[in-house]
Amino acid sequence: MVANTDPKPATRLESVQVLRGFAAMLVVLIHAVQRQDRIGNPAEWLSTFSYVGAIGVDLFFIISGFVMALSMQRYEGGSGALTFLRQRAYRIVPSFWIWSAVFGALIVWQGWTIVPMQVLNTLTFIPIFDFGDYEAPVLGVGWTLAFEAVFYVVVSVVIMLRLPAWSLIPIIAALVLVPTLDTANWVGVRFFFNSILLEFALGVLAYLLWSKGWLRRSLVFAGAIGGLAVIAMLLPGKDGNLYLTPPIYNNSLSALRALVWGVPCFFIFLAVLEMKIGGGSVTRLMKLVGDASYSIYLTHQIVFFAIGWTALQGDLEAVLMIVAAAAFGILAYRLVEAPLLYRARSLRAQRHLGAQT
Template sequence: MLYSLQALRAFAAWVVVCHHFMQIFFDFHATGPIGRLFSHRGAVGVDIFFVISGMVIYLSTRDKAVAPGQFLLNRVLRIVPAYWFYTLLMALLLLAASRWMPHQVFEWQHLLLSLLFIPAENPGGYGLYPTLNVGWTLNFEMFFYLLFGLAFLVRQRHHLVLVSAALLLVSEVLGRLGVLSRFYNNDIIYEFLLGIGLGVLYRRGMIREGLWLPLAVLAAAGFALYHLDASMRLLHWGLPSALVVFAFVALEPWFRGNRVLKALGDCSYSVYLIHVLVLYGGWFASRRLGLDPYLAFAFCVPLIGLMSWLSYHWLERGLYRRLQAWFAARPGQRQALALSRVKY
């Protein structure tokens, strides 16, 4: 386990929280420099997530005999239950209160497509977003897992070539031609490859631990992220995000063994899924009670933290273990669950 990646996962999740706070409470119309920073650059947390995901998936499966079904089953057990749970909670919220929520509309067909990770136009008319809007990133994640799992059908030395070719085919050919949803014609999908590339460098010992050089890399990446918008997302945000991940891994000695950072990283997936629901609750409270938005956010932050901790222990880890035990008890499934758990 790389504690540096755990810390970075937590950081990326909370940057996204701040980004969506500015969206829900201010519709991205920020006045101060920090507010503008989170409004215009907070979405980069997603890019960091994608790079981390590519790196972790590569490192956790390299040099292991893994069947495609084995890999995909573990990914489904890890990702799907919590996502379905919070998607259904969001659906209930929309059914009860969508008339008070800007741009939010509920449709049963759209909910079903969301649960199946099929990109579809949101009934609110603002793009290809699922019922739980943050789930758009999971549509990319699950598609990447599918392609990565299929790569196990060939010899391991060909995995990276096959995954890269598949992503190019999907995004640049099938997405552009309309064979698959235009959702996949997005260069953000290549950020998984940046993560895989970092995984290759790490395995070969080419990411050297240190202090001053990683800090310099972090400073350069931060400068780029601050001054570049997402008009060319892979170049402007993807590459700097990869440099951030590179620098954090090189700073591993300063993170290693920190249980607080590990716990924060463990909870980051639940933070990502829960925070929009809590922020909408805070927005309702601020409107009804006349609270200052930042005061409402101050209440939302510990609530998100507590709920995500409970969600990780009771829903994510607890349900994962129960499902794992259930599948392991079925004939012929013990080997299918031999792959160790990989965190989002």
């Protein structure tokens, strides 16, 4: 027999799960309005504040930093680092590949072209083979998963070296200070040393405050700052182009976004973190959206593609797309993501049982 190295389940915080769902719906909002603008059927009322939906990505990165800092305590050493990476792959890769294939088939059917580098970046997440300009994956939202994957690599190194969770903060700070000049113009260097990684570090900082018990005493203060943060996030607006993705790919506006959107989102996250989530139908729906947030994030553009035939006007069609995206995402979670996760847990359990005998 060998020692029990199977990690115990991580603590589930309902408030974080609800915030995850809120972040997903923010992203759905901005993409719905952007689509209406592209087809010349603008959602005039929603467009007045829709670009703020881009902060859903910043919230996702902060949540990821918090959750990874919380869960990495279950792993240790080289074998723990490999287990961590394998479990993260189980969590994000199958669903992403499945929905990328579906979306790819739809756009090819419509006569659009998919270049080989898009396929490679879909398969590798991190743009390992990409030179020149970054080619987003077939499913465009996968660009955020590239940064998630970079963060997972950093976390795995910390686990392998048996360093504490707090060490992620200075390590990430050191990475983003590295000049991103690269004579070979390799796109990957702009991901590994991108200032947007600071938002993951903010999530780690939130974990440290929470785990030390310092958060409860400052909850009211954090909530007040979070309220002001909503106003602060409106200031850069469209003029600053912070809601666009290319300035994040090439690291030109990443530091500014981490400052003017990431820091306010950090305080919002702190304010929400220890909120007590009660019962009721609305709360159950919020939790369900949170559970399905990854599927909603991956499938909402497929839903938009399918709804394009409606004759509704801008705002009405945008609202329909947002509601339909949530509904289809929940269905995708129940029928695809959850069974895949159940299968992955079963395989891990079988592997662990085999290692003990």
